[in-house]
Amino acid sequence: MTFHHHTSASFADSIPAVAPDHQVRILSAIEEAGGTADIREIAACLSDTPRPVAVILALVEAGLLAIDRSAPLDACTQVWRIRD
Numbered sequence: 001m002t003f004h005h006h007t008s009a010s011f012a013d014s015i016p017a018v019a020p021d022h023q024v025r026i027l028s029a030i031e032e033a034g035g036t037a038d039i040r041e042i043a044a045c046l047s048d049t050p051r052p053v054a055v056i057l058a059l060v061e062a063g064l065l066a067i068d069r070s071a072p073l074d075a076c077t078q079v080w081r082i083r084d
Contacts, residue, residue, distance in 0.1 A: 017058040022046055026059060030081050039067075040075035 025045045030037045039053060046052035056079060059065040068078040 036080045039077045
């Protein structure tokens with residue numbers, strides 16, 4: 001088993017726009033929904049942030065999540081975790 005260590009930045013700095021507890025909540029919501037959740041379901045677990053969709057999209061940009069880009073971005077847009 002190989003572990004990758006970030007020596008120049010802490011884990012919390014790896015995705016600056018996303019608090020670690022938000023990331024955990026998002027990933028848990030996706031897992032609990034069976035591996036794919038819509039933006040509305042995920043946003044519901046982020047009631048303590050004024051811009052939940054921005055948090056979700058930050059994780060998409062960071063390569064942790066993917067979204068269905070075949071349709072316009074709305075509450076029903078499907079989101080899933082990218083696994084290596």
